[in-house]
Amino acid sequence: MTTPLTSTSTDTPTSAATPTGAAAQPQTTGRTRATGKEWWRTAVIYQVYPRSFADSNGDGIGDLPGITAHLPALRTLGVDAIWLSPFMTSPQRDAGYDVADYRDVDPIFGTLHDFDRMLGAAHELGLRVIVDLVPNHTSSDHAWFQAALASAEGSEEREHYYFRDGKGENGDEPPNNWESVFGGPAWTRLTDPDGTPGQWYLHLFDSSQPDLNWEDPWVREQFRGILRFWLDRGVDGFRIDVAHGMVKAEGLPDETDAEHGGSMSGAGATLEPDISDEPPSSPFWGQEGGHEIFRDWHTVLAAYDGDRALCGEAWVSPPSRLARYVRPDEMQQTFNFSYLETPWQADALRGVIEDSLEAFGGVGAPSTWVLSNHDVVRHATRLGISEDNPQGHGLGPKTPFRPDAVAGIRRARAATTLMLALPGSAYLYQGEELGLPEVIDLPDSARQDPTWFRTNGERYGRDGCRVPLPWTSDGPANGFNDTGASWLPQPDEWAGLARDVEESDPLSTLSLYRRLLSEREARALGAGELEWVDGLGDDVVAFRNGGVTVVANLGTASVPLPTGLVILSSEPLSGSELPADTAAWLAG
Ligand code: GLC
Ligand code: CA
Numbered sequence: 001m002t003t004p005l006t007s008t009s010t011d012t013p014t015s016a017a018t019p020t021g022a023a024a025q026p027q028t029t030g031r032t033r034a035t036g037k038e039w040w041r042t043a044v045i046y047q048v049y050p051r052s053f054a055d056s057n058g059d060g061i062g063d064l065p066g067i068t069a070h071l072p073a074l075r076t077l078g079v080d081a082i083w084l085s086p087f088m089t090s091p092q093r094d095a096g097y098d099v100a101d102y103r104d105v106d107p108i109f110g111t112l113h114d115f116d117r118m119l120g121a122a123h124e125l126g127l128r129v130i131v132d133l134v135p136n137h138t139s140s141d142h143a144w145f146q147a148a149l150a151s152a153e154g155s156e157e158r159e160h161y162y163f164r165d166g167k168g169e170n171g172d173e174p175p176n177n178w179e180s181v182f183g184g185p186a187w188t189r190l191t192d193p194d195g196t197p198g199q200w201y202l203h204l205f206d207s208s209q210p211d212l213n214w215e216d217p218w219v220r221e222q223f224r225g226i227l228r229f230w231l232d233r234g235v236d237g238f239r240i241d242v243a244h245g246m247v248k249a250e251g252l253p254d255e256t257d258a259e260h261g262g263s264m265s266g267a268g269a270t271l272e273p274d275i276s277d278e279p280p281s282s283p284f285w286g287q288e289g290g291h292e293i294f295r296d297w298h299t300v301l302a303a304y305d306g307d308r309a310l311c312g313e314a315w316v317s318p319p320s321r322l323a324r325y326v327r328p329d330e331m332q333q334t335f336n337f338s339y340l341e342t343p344w345q346a347d348a349l350r351g352v353i354e355d356s357l358e359a360f361g362g363v364g365a366p367s368t369w370v371l372s373n374h375d376v377v378r379h380a381t382r383l384g385i386s387e388d389n390p391q392g393h394g395l396g397p398k399t400p401f402r403p404d405a406v407a408g409i410r411r412a413r414a415a416t417t418l419m420l421a422l423p424g425s426a427y428l429y430q431g432e433e434l435g436l437p438e439v440i441d442l443p444d445s446a447r448q449d450p451t452w453f454r455t456n457g458e459r460y461g462r463d464g465c466r467v468p469l470p471w472t473s474d475g476p477a478n479g480f481n482d483t484g485a486s487w488l489p490q491p492d493e494w495a496g497l498a499r500d501v502e503e504s505d506p507l508s509t510l511s512l513y514r515r516l517l518s519e520r521e522a523r524a525l526g527a528g529e530l531e532w533v534d535g536l537g538d539d540v541v542a543f544r545n546g547g548v549t550v551v552a553n554l555g556t557a558s559v560p561l562p563t564g565l566v567i568l569s570s571e572p573l574s575g576s577e578l579p580a581d582t583a584a585w586l587a588g
Pocket of ligand 1: 094097098134205241242313374375
């Protein structure tokens with residue numbers, strides 16, 4: 001009764017169709033792997049979270065030599081590029097998103113030489129490499145911040161950050177009402193060397209992550225140099241952390257009640273009316289002044305050969321506002337978080353796809369698509385949640401509900417099957433190709449996300465999506481290393497989700513991803529155009545792209561499959577029905 005996912009020759013024709021076998025064969029004339037000009041328009045980019053990918057020296061933390069050793073597995077998977085979360089020198093108070101030296105590698109990850117070797121090995125395999133740049137804030141350990149602390153109020157050194165006097169009679173109230181994304185106030189007061197309370201400094205994230213002042217030309221000059229440092233080493237681009245937060249409203253005005261919430265998702269829900277010409281909805285997110293910086297960086301990258309690219313992390317919505325970050329003289333890509341945040345509901349999904357293609361297409365940029373990353377509950381779990389679970393809260397043993405794990409992985413496979421057929425560029429997060437779920441039952445003592453500490457355990461934060469990868473079903477730490485050490489403990493069940501187990505199972509999530517990626521490439525879907533297919537019911541999302549009909553059933557009952565030869569499906573199919581929470585690609 002089943003249709004294996006990995007073999008074209010056993011594809012099941014649906015009853016109404018009498019296609020020839022050849023119709024379902026991958027086209028070999030399509031555009032090849034995204035290595036050419038403007039490669040980023042169609043690329044599938046795999047996010048490597050270095051501390052959890054592979055550990056070469058057995059200290060329990062993944063590292064650069066670990067990545068180098070496993071690059072062939074990513075080549076086999078079929079991605080075009082990798083994005084590395086930060087590996088620069090850092091006290092690791094926010095897992096490396098707190099950089100103390102932008103021009104060196106943290107010893108826990110290796111050396112600059114290890115980086116160069118990794119980059120060379122990736123390029124030899126035809127994989128592009130994007131690195132993470134964190135310009136909104138430095139670590140409080142950074143020499144710039146230390147110099148600011150050692151300098152007088154009003155000094156040039158303090159001008160690189162946001163130092164302000166407090167409000168109230170003794171200056172003991174913060175300068176404004178902004179809240180940290182990780183919980184608590186966004187301001188911390190200094191104690192001067194003589195023990196008296198001093199000025200306050202701004203940190204939209206942890207108190208160990210002071211915000212840089214991007215109005216200061218000196219700061220801008222430093223970052224041009226940092227971009228060139230990595231471009232000279234040969235990186236293919238940058239993922240820009242908190243791109244929507246770098247510039248603050250003049251005078252640092254209070255957030256009004258309507259804006260208040262400390263959320264990272266800016267205007268929040270998807271499918272809002274088009275507000276792209278309205279002023280931004282927060283004094284620190286989505287300010288107009290940020291775009292000047294991206295135009296400047298565009299010219300820095302343009303001076304290099306090889307189509308280097310910027311991808312912004314900008315939590316703004318709707319897509320029409322997001323598209324402003326990828327106008328022709330700004331960044332090349334921006335993450336489509338409206339897509340990620342869309343619930344498993346057909347009209348919402350159709351709406352966000354349409355809005356994205358229209359908004360990005362309107363500025364000549366590719367749309368991007370993403371379902372998981374290191375900041376959100378993994379989509380194999382998230383899609384099994386029907387309760388409210390705000391971004392950043394995460395899941396833990398005391399969360400008042402349990403996600404439906406069975407529905408979650410089934411929907412996740414369907415969601416990815418649909419996503420990888422969309423035109424544009426897609427991002428994958430390490431481990432989703434194994435169908436890894438969020439780890440809910442981490443012990444409190446293992447948690448490391450600053451969110452957990454800053455909210456006194458009220459929000460679990462993001463550790464549950466950051467657990468080290470299982471490579472083998474036996475052996476220490478499931479092959480993450482050879483000592484068994486692991487900075488976050490892996491659940492026992494992960495032995496069954498290890499890469500070596502899934503490699504030999506044609507029905508595994510890994511086999512599905514490989515198949516999706518090779519068919520996507522062979523049929524040049526990234527460079528294609530979407531045309532809606534209607535009339536299949538309210539719970540169905542269906543479209544055609546590059547000669548492929550893509551059908552996803554988001555409802556609770558089976559629906560008839562349209563005619564055509566099944567190329568692949570997220571679950572085994574029998575007959576001519578598409579079961580609930582299943583997606584399929586059909587030829588013809
Ligand atoms: C971004 C990163 C997140 C980090 C934050 C502060 O949102 O993705 O992991 O904590 O910025 O740098
Ligand atoms: Ca290590």
